[in-house]
Amino acid sequence: MSTLAHVFEAAGLATVALGSQRRQIEQTAPPRGLWCDFPLGRPLGKPNDPEFQHRVLHKALGLLDATEPVFAHFDEAIVDDGDEVVACTLPPRHDPSLHPAIDEARGIRQAYDRAVERNGNRVGAQRVVGADQVPEAIESLIKVAEGTEWRRAGIPGIPARVVQDIRGYYETASLGLADHAPGAWSGARWFYDNTEAGQVVLAARQAMADAGVKHPVWFYMAPGDR
Amino acid sequence: MADSDIKAMTSDLETPVFESTSFTTPPPLSEATVAIVTSASLHHPDDDDFAPNDTGYRVLSAGRRDYVLGHWSPNFDTMGFALDYNTVFPIDRLDELASTGTIGAVADEHLSYAGNQFDLSGVRLDSGPAGAAYLKKQGVDVVIFTPV
Numbered sequence: 329m330s331t332l333a334h335v336f337e338a339a340g341l342a343t344v345a346l347g348s349q350r351r352q353i354e355q356t357a358p359p360r361g362l363w364c365d366f367p368l369g370r371p372l373g374k375p376n377d378p379e380f381q382h383r384v385l386h387k388a389l390g391l392l393d394a395t396e397p398v399f400a401h402f403d404e405a406i407v408d409d410g411d412e413v414v415a416c417t418l419p420p421r422h423d424p425s426l427h428p429a430i431d432e433a434r435g436i437r438q439a440y441d442r443a444v445e446r447n448g449n450r451v452g453a454q455r456v457v458g459a460d461q462v463p464e465a466i467e468s469l470i471k472v473a474e475g476t477e478w479r480r481a482g483i484p485g486i487p488a489r490v491v492q493d494i495r496g497y498y499e500t501a502s503l504g505l506a507d508h509a510p511g512a513w514s515g516a517r518w519f520y521d522n523t524e525a526g527q528v529v530l531a532a533r534q535a536m537a538d539a540g541v542k543h544p545v546w547f548y549m550a551p552g553d554r
Numbered sequence: 555m556a557d558s559d560i561k562a563m564t565s566d567l568e569t570p571v572f573e574s575t576s577f578t579t580p581p582p583l584s585e586a587t588v589a590i591v592t593s594a595s596l597h598h599p600d601d602d603d604f605a606p607n608d609t610g611y612r613v614l615s616a617g618r619r620d621y622v623l624g625h626w627s628p629n630f631d632t633m634g635f636a637l638d639y640n641t642v643f644p645i646d647r648l649d650e651l652a653s654t655g656t657i658g659a660v661a662d663e664h665l666s667y668a669g670n671q672f673d674l675s676g677v678r679l680d681s682g683p684a685g686a687a688y689l690k691k692q693g694v695d696v697v698i699f700t701p702v
Contacts (some may be wrong), residue, residue, distance in 0.1 A: 329593050329699040331674050332667065332682050334572050336591070336697050339686035342580030345699040349561055355569045358699075359577050367557040369630030371700040372647075375638035381647050388698060389657070392583060397575045410556025414633070443636075450639060451623045451632040455603055486606070488626065496623075499633055515633040517555050551628050553559040 330356035344388045346371045353399070360391040360398050365405035367512030373406055376509055406512070413522060414514040416505030427470055429524035433463045433497070439504030440497055452500035456485035457493040465490050466525050473531035478541060487536070488548035491529050495519050498526070520550060530554065560629050570674055581658075586695040588651075589661035590614075591685065593669030594635070594642050594702040595625035604668045609676035611685045614664040616645060627670040630702045642700055661694050669701060 330353050333345040337359045344360045347353030348368050353361045364384060366373045372381040384402060391398050419435035421428065440459060444452060457465045461484065469491075471481040483490055499515035520526040529549055536546035580586055595604045597612040604612075604624040614621060621639050623632060634641035648660045665685045671677060689697065 329591075329669065329701040331570050331678060332591060332593070332685075333697075333699050334576060335678055335682035336686040336689075336699075337578050338576040339683060339690060340578050341686055341689060341694060341697050342578045342586075343697045343699060346701060348701055349565060351565045352567070352569050355571060357572065357575065359575055367631050367634075368560055369632055369702045370634040370641050371702065372641050372644050375634045375641040378640070378647065378650070381640055381644055382650070385644060385647055385651065385698070389583060389651075389696075392580050392696065395579075397577060408557035408631075410558070447636060448620065449599075450621065451636045454599070454622065455624070488628070492626075492628065495628070496632065500636060503633070503636060509637055510633050512631040512634060513555060513557055515636075516628075516631065520555065548626070548628055551555055551560060552563050553555055 330358040330361060333358035342392060344391050346384070346388060357397065357399065360394060362388045362391060362400050362402060364402040365407075367406060367408045370406070370512055408512045410513075412511040412514040412517070414502045414506050414510040414518045415508065416502050416518070418505075418523065427467070429466050429470065429528045430463045432524045433466055436498065436501040436505070440501035441504070443500045443504035447503060449500065451496045453493040453497040455493050456489050459497055462494055462497045465494055466528055469528050469532040473528055473535050475535065477539070478536050478545070487545060491549045494525055494529065498523060516551060520554065557631070564629065570678070580696050583657055583696070584655055585658040587659045587661050587693050588648055588657045588696045588698065589689050589692070589694040590643055590645065590648070590664045590698050590700060592643055592666050592700045592702075594623060594666060594700070595668040596621045596643060596666040597624050598622070607671065607673075608668045609671060609681050611665045611667050611681055613688070614643070614666055616660055616662050616664065619645075625668065625670065625702060642702060644700070661689065661692055663692055665689065
């Protein structure tokens with residue numbers, strides 16, 4: 329972002345760059361930079377909080393009064409404690425003949441549809457795998473986790489992109505199951521740690537790593553600290 | 555998995571250092587047309603998805619609200635955007651600022667790039683200047699950049 333701010337400013341546009349990573353925005357030093365100590369993915373801080381978002385914008389737009397390059401920070405930090413998991417109850421097993429992850433994926437479909445109806449489909453399945461294909465995509469990852477070579481498992485696209493669709497499907501469904509606005513990362517933690525599908529993804533990722541698959545192919549199937 | 559862990563993991567990524575800093579003086583904010591440029595790889599559903607290492611940009615219409623996330627990185631929270639697109643792309647907030655006269659106008663079109671770039675030369679030399687020229691042509695004066 330800060331790099332683009334330099335480029336746009338050189339073209340005659342006045343810019344203000346928000347940044348969530350202090351070191352990066354300080355080092356790249358955009359003409360007007362505002363470091364906001366917010367979780368990655370939430371540059372305006374708080375969803376569904378117009379007053380807070382306006383405070384961030386007010387601070388940012390105020391930097392346009394500066395007469396030379398300026399760096400500032402927003403005076404309120406939002407800290408992810410690393411523990412919150414979106415509070416939602418998964419439906420009970422329905423078809424014991426299915427792998428638990430596939431049964432689970434089918435079981436949350438109504439919640440997914442409900443959330444899409446309410447919020448729109450902003451992060452859900454759609455990139456390479458639609459909602460109807462999520463169980464099939466999970467099945468391909470089960471095969472990988474159980475030892476099938478990843479290119480022979482029927483993964484319907486680049487593994488990281490397929491997993492994004494599965495994760496997006498689950499995180500969107502969680503919004504249909506929860507009755508609160510989840511904190512940052514609480515959906516990702518819920519998916520990877522609390523769902524059958526998340527466990528399948530991590531197992532498939534580990535199997536690919538153990539098999540010597542090229543790092544970028546498996547690494548981006550989960551956040552980098554996993 | 556915590557935000558601080560991801561930030562620590564990515565804080566040492568090489569970032570460009572600019573020897574000089576351009577500086578443009580904007581018109582008074584109450585007369586300025588304001589656009590958003592985000593690195594969240596947002597696009598409309600009927601646009602091309604972002605490819606890996608895609609250095610291009612997509613045009614986001616202010617007249618639509620069907621923004622979807624096309625980013626390739628798993629290393630950020632997506633639930634905030636899922637709940638409220640203003641968490642990343644504060645278009646409703648800009649509309650409100652325009653309605654009160656705080657800003658002159660909201661641009662009709664905004665831009666989105668893919669932030670997950672390791673080689674920034676294409677953005678610096680090609681799609682960046684092209685995006686800036688695109689917004690200049692629309693009469694934009696001020697740009698707010700939002701990351702993910």
